[in-house]
Amino acid sequence: xxxxxxxxxxxxxxxxxxxxxxxxxxxxxxxxxxxxxxxxxxxxxxxxxxxxxxxxxxxxx
Numbered sequence: 001x002x003x004x005x006x007x008x009x010x011x012x013x014x015x016x017x018x019x020x021x022x023x024x025x026x027x028x029x030x031x032x033x034x035x036x037x038x039x040x041x042x043x044x045x046x047x048x049x050x051x052x053x054x055x056x057x058x059x060x061x
Contacts, residue, residue, distance in 0.1 A: 003022050003023050003024040004023060004024065006024045006025070007024065007025040007026065007027060007045075008022075008024055008025070008026045008027070009026075009027045009029055009054065010026060010027070010028060010029065011028070011029045011030075011031050011035070013038050013039065013041075013042045015028075016028055016039055016042035016043070016044045017042060020042075020043070025045045026044050026045050027044060027045060027046045027047070027048060027054070028040075028042070028044035028046070028047040028048070029048060029049070029051060029054075030047055030048065030049045031049065031051075036049065
């Protein structure tokens with residue numbers, strides 16, 4: 001599969017780095033308050049703290 005058609009959802013800065021290295025889009029899942037800043041610094045394509053909203057978006061897309 002072409003990784004440019006994929007999205008990784010990760011909960012650590014190394015997940016963000018790995019997705020960038022692979023050439024795929026990455027969403028940072030900030031499951032703790034301090035993670036949103038880390039993901040912004042790592043240049044995640046999007047950041048969320050609501051996994052249910054992501055699941056809802058994926059099932060209605």
